[in-house]
Structures are given as structure tokens and as C-alpha cells.
Amino acid sequence: MSTIIIDSYLCNACQTCIEMCPDVFELSELTGKAELIDPDQEVTAAIRQAAAFCPEKCIEILD
Numbered sequence: 001m002s003t004i005i006i007d008s009y010l011c012n013a014c015q016t017c018i019e020m021c022p023d024v025f026e027l028s029e030l031t032g033k034a035e036l037i038d039p040d041q042e043v044t045a046a047i048r049q050a051a052a053f054c055p056e057k058c059i060e061i062l063d
């Protein structure tokens with residue numbers, strides 16, 4: 001199973017990933033950084049695209 005990792009240290013909260021996949025990513029109320037709504041989220045093509053568009057390259061997908 002693939003795993004999605006968000007490096008919240010690098011995340012600049014631009015919300016690109018949230019705009020592209022609003023059902024998958026959200027801004028954490030605690031940290032103000034992007035996080036997964038469901039930690040067990042399945043990796044989809046849309047998520048891979050969001051990772052590619054992340055300006056900080058902080059969404060990593062481990063296959």
C-alpha cells in the first residue's frame with residue numbers, strides 16, 4: 001500500500017493541494033499546515049498531481 005507523507009516543516013500553507021483535492025487535504029487548525037483528512041487515504045492520480053504541484057515539494061508518496 002502506498003503512503004502519503006506531508007512534511008509540515010516545509011509546507012508554506014499555500015493551499016494548492018487543498019484546492020486540487022479538497023476531500024483529501026485540509027489545513028490543520030493546530031499547526032496551520034496541510035494535513036490528510038484521512039490518514040489511511042488511498043493514493044489517487046489526483047493526489048499524485050497535487051504532490052507534483054506542491055511548490056515546496058513536501059508531499060511525498062512512498063510506493
Ligand code: SF4
Pocket residue numbers: 006010011012013014015016017018033034053054055056057058059
Ligand atoms: S501544496 Fe504543499 S506547500 Fe501548499 S499547502 Fe499543500 S503541502 Fe503545503
